[in-house]
Amino acid sequence: MTAPRIGAVMWPMQSWPGAGELWRRAEDLGFRHAWVYDHIAWRGTTPWYDAYTTLAAAAAVTSRVRVGTLVTSPNFRHPVPTAHAIKTIDHVSGGRLTVGAGAGGTRRASDAGILGGDWSPDERASRFAEWVELLDRLLTDPETSFEGKYYTAREVVQEPGCVQRPRVPLVIAGNGPRGMRVAARHGTGWVTSAHGEGDEPYGIVRSRLEALRAACDAEGRRLDDLILLTGFNEEPWLESTGAFADLAGRYAELGITEIALHWPRPGSPFEADMTVFEAIAAEHGEAL
Numbered sequence: 001m002t003a004p005r006i007g008a009v010m011w012p013m014q015s016w017p018g019a020g021e022l023w024r025r026a027e028d029l030g031f032r033h034a035w036v037y038d039h040i041a042w043r044g045t046t047p048w049y050d051a052y053t054t055l056a057a058a059a060a061v062t063s064r065v066r067v068g069t070l071v072t073s074p075n076f077r078h079p080v081p082t083a084h085a086i087k088t089i090d091h092v093s094g095g096r097l098t099v100g101a102g103a104g105g106t107r108r109a110s111d112a113g114i115l116g117g118d119w120s121p122d123e124r125a126s127r128f129a130e131w132v133e134l135l136d137r138l139l140t141d142p143e144t145s146f147e148g149k150y151y152t153a154r155e156v157v158q159e160p161g162c163v164q165r166p167r168v169p170l171v172i173a174g175n176g177p178r179g180m181r182v183a184a185r186h187g188t189g190w191v192t193s194a195h196g197e198g199d200e201p202y203g204i205v206r207s208r209l210e211a212l213r214a215a216c217d218a219e220g221r222r223l224d225d226l227i228l229l230t231g232f233n234e235e236p237w238l239e240s241t242g243a244f245a246d247l248a249g250r251y252a253e254l255g256i257t258e259i260a261l262h263w264p265r266p267g268s269p270f271e272a273d274m275t276v277f278e279a280i281a282a283e284h285g286e287a288l
Contacts, residue, residue: 002257004248006284007033009070009229009262012049016057019049022263023058027065029278030285033098034058035070035260038077040111052085059093064286066096070191070229070260071173073104074124074131075111080153083138086168087161095163100191100227101135102173103128125178126150132172136186139167171225175208177215184215189225189258195232206254227258231270237261238272244280 008031010022026034036058038051055067067089072082090097103124104111119127130148137144138153139162146153162168171189174180175196183190192208194201205228216222228251236243238261248259261280264272 002252003284004228004252004256004259005032005286006248006281007031007035007066007227007258007260008281009035009037009231009260010054010058011263011265012036012051012054013045013047015047015049019054020057020061023062023065023067026263027062029281031065031281032286033066033068033258033260034062035068035100038069038072040076040114052089055097056089056092059089059096062096063094064096066098067093068098068171069100070227071100071102071171073102073111074127074150075104076115079131079134079138079151080156083135083156086135086139087158090162090164090168091160093163097164098169098171098189098225100171100173101128101132102191103179125176128174129178129182132170132182132186136167136170169225171227177211180208180212180215181219183212183223184219184221187223189227190223191227191229191260193229193232194235201233201235202250202254205251205256209254225258226256227260228256229260231262238264238276238280240276241279241283244284248284 008026010026023034036051036054041048051069058067086099127150130150134146134148134151134153137146138156138158142158144153144156169188170186171191172183172187173191174183175192190212192205194205196204230237235247237247262270264270264274264277
């Protein structure tokens with residue numbers, strides 16, 4: 001069993017150059033990856049800066065840490081300009097970009113609400129499946145034409161393409177059967193938050209991993225990166241280094257390969273002791 005690698009979820013709430021200093025700090029602490037949520041707005045939080053612009057800037061001021069979205073969605077991004085931005089950031093970062101993608105939520109204080117999107121769960125899942133299929137082709141094929149139910153692309157040239165081959169890694173957030181099929185078909189990884197109904201977090205992740213493996217078996221594929229996004233239940237990830245090590249070990253036994261921790265944010269549900277956060281990075285980060 002290999003210990004999960006750790007990453008930090010960064011808050012796109014601080015302007016430059018202060019935000020850049022935090023991204024460099026995440027790299028210096030030894031986090032393998034640093035992520036940003038991709039929203040126009042998030043639960044009424046302000047300020048809230050653009051994810052892709054932030055990632056380009058973060059890539060330019062770091063050199064080792066992987067950067068990425070956790071997650072981007074069809075709620076307000078068309079696959080064609082999204083692919084264009086992804087390829088650009090992949091070049092700026094020297095091949096350090098990972099794109100997390102999910103179907104998106106329905107909160108009125110977030111993307112879908114702001115833009116007037118009022119899609120049923122079924123339509124949202126269908127949009128997401130088509131969005132990922134087209135994005136995969138746009139990042140991989142030399143030229144793409146596509147006529148879908150929701151999205152269209154005509155003679156889109158891929159060159160110069162991604163630095164990473166065959167394309168930038170896609171990690172898919174999908175806890176239901178359709179989302180897991182998308183992950184199994186197009187993903188290089190999968191992400192879950194362990195948040196759900198009817199069971200404790202460990203049991204939720206275990207049952208979801210069983211379903212994911214069944215979906216991967218049906219596609220004849222295997223996903224290498226299995227990411228657990230923490231902070232959305234009562235598990236004490238940032239209570240102490242011992243608590244972190246105990247939880248990380250338990251989830252590693254299930255097959256989780258990556259743990260994403262939120263950068264401590266005072267006055268929010270993600271408030272935590274910064275000294276503990278830094279100690280976890282010192283004991284478990286890539287700097288080792």
